[in-house]
Amino acid sequence: MSIKTIHRDVVVIGGGPAGLAAAIAASEAGCKDVLLIERDRILGGILNQCIHDGFGLHEFKEALSGPEYAARFINRLPGLGIEVMTGTIVLSLSPERILEVSTRGAIQYIQAGAVVLAMGCRERTRGAISIPGQRPSGVYTAGAAQNFINMENIMVGKNVCILGSGDIGLIMARRMTLEGAHVEAVFEILPYSSGLPRNIQQCLNDYNIPLFLNTTVTEIRGNGRLEGVKVAQVGKDRAPIPETERYIPCDTLLLSVGLIPENELTRDAGVAMDPITGGALVDDTFMTSVPGIFSCGNVLHVHDLADWVSVEARDAGRFAAAYVHEKREASRQRITIKEGDGVRYVLPQSVSGERDFILSLRVTAPWRNRAVVVRSGDKKVRRKKIVRLHPAEMIRINIGKDALAAAGGSSLEVSVE
Numbered sequence: 001m002s003i004k005t006i007h008r009d010v011v012v013i014g015g016g017p018a019g020l021a022a023a024i025a026a027s028e029a030g031c032k033d034v035l036l037i038e039r040d041r042i043l044g045g046i047l048n049q050c051i052h053d054g055f056g057l058h059e060f061k062e063a064l065s066g067p068e069y070a071a072r073f074i075n076r077l078p079g080l081g082i083e084v085m086t087g088t089i090v091l092s093l094s095p096e097r098i099l100e101v102s103t104r105g106a107i108q109y110i111q112a113g114a115v116v117l118a119m120g121c122r123e124r125t126r127g128a129i130s131i132p133g134q135r136p137s138g139v140y141t142a143g144a145a146q147n148f149i150n151m152e153n154i155m156v157g158k159n160v161c162i163l164g165s166g167d168i169g170l171i172m173a174r175r176m177t178l179e180g181a182h183v184e185a186v187f188e189i190l191p192y193s194s195g196l197p198r199n200i201q202q203c204l205n206d207y208n209i210p211l212f213l214n215t216t217v218t219e220i221r222g223n224g225r226l227e228g229v230k231v232a233q234v235g236k237d238r239a240p241i242p243e244t245e246r247y248i249p250c251d252t253l254l255l256s257v258g259l260i261p262e263n264e265l266t267r268d269a270g271v272a273m274d275p276i277t278g279g280a281l282v283d284d285t286f287m288t289s290v291p292g293i294f295s296c297g298n299v300l301h302v303h304d305l306a307d308w309v310s311v312e313a314r315d316a317g318r319f320a321a322a323y324v325h326e327k328r329e330a331s332r333q334r335i336t337i338k339e340g341d342g343v344r345y346v347l348p349q350s351v352s353g354e355r356d357f358i359l360s361l362r363v364t365a366p367w368r369n370r371a372v373v374v375r376s377g378d379k380k381v382r383r384k385k386i387v388r389l390h391p392a393e394m395i396r397i398n399i400g401k402d403a404l405a406a407a408g409g410s411s412l413e414v415s416v417e
């Protein structure tokens, strides 16, 4: 028996803040055939387990919890007539935009006019950073522990060490403390925190939890359950210094050592990838190298704030709807954008020059009172002075098409000066 293929104009994969904003924007742009697919049983993505506040400061000028922030978007879906399939996973995506989806074991094919990729990230695990030692229970990624505690009401441990000062680790240091655990310390291999300064203050300093920089876990010990970890300072080459090694008894180790964009479907579809962001290469409409496939949110590049995810995804959704109506091919005239000194990555990686756009970037190290400068050859397109630059904070800069046209040229370089 052959499986029927259904058609939808815009299909959005992933029901987190990126997918929600993209679906709403596509619908508001006039596309009346929008399908939002989410593998979880509920919409909201990672926001569902983020019960702390701090969301929505830019979007709604209010401090909301993750579920409250998600609800603001979810509540708008029925009024817009957006079709939602939860409990449904997209298994594969072809360059011709045919999706293979599974809903509780039943396979279905969907031909999409345009696809918006919004699959988010997964966390790096112990295996990804190869911590030596035994393999006891009690070693969790910070997000997995957050899920157990906030969603399942299961406490994961009493005496906790945290490796990595990413935002999830910082937020979990505070959560574990509020739930009655003792958090010994957060250890960070880099000479600076990889989390937002506001989270260092609100999650560590406010609870007297120490942060040790230039320090890592060198061994995990425990038979059955974790009994302790060895930590050591690292040198400039990030190798542990043996004489600084010390043992800390603990029953739980949380890892907050980075996020990996979930791009298996993206690669399936033959989309060109950026090795630095781990996401797709996109243009100023968030279209990837495969016409009709767009990308936004954490699957495109890891964001610091959900609010910026929503802003970016709205554009992706709007342009996906326009693609369906106009059948636009990738713009022939391209201005490429490259990272210069002090810049880890920039996005989009190319623009048409036909419209204003927002440049998103991250710097390679913390600085004070520097400027981000965008140049076309030796002509300056834009200079933005920034008081505090930090690798944990995404920088967003508006670039006007008039400034671009005045400078001319076929490539831009973005650097910190």
Ligand SMILES: Cc1cc2nc3c(=O)[nH]c(=O)nc-3n(C[C@H](O)[C@H](O)[C@H](O)COP(=O)(O)OP(=O)(O)OC[C@H]3O[C@@H](n4cnc5c(N)ncnc54)[C@H](O)[C@@H]3O)c2cc1C
Residues within 6 Å of the ligand: 013, 014, 015, 016, 017, 018, 019, 037, 038, 039, 040, 044, 045, 046, 047, 050, 052, 053, 054, 055, 056, 088, 089, 090, 091, 118, 119, 120, 121, 143, 146, 167, 168, 171, 262, 265, 296, 297, 298, 299, 303, 304, 305, 306, 307, 309
């Ligand atoms: C622990 C934690 C704390 C945070 N705290 C803050 C904060 O205080 N303030 C703030 O502004 N931001 C915070 N953030 C960041 C913010 O939550 C993220 O930037 C945002 O959730 C990313 O949105 P997204 O839609 O791209 O991804 P996600 O929210 O991860 O959503 C992706 C969705 O796609 C679905 N999916 C993936 N693959 C498939 C598939 N093949 N088929 C179907 N569905 C699929 C997933 O199930 C998921 O629901 C935090 C993030 C984390 C992890």
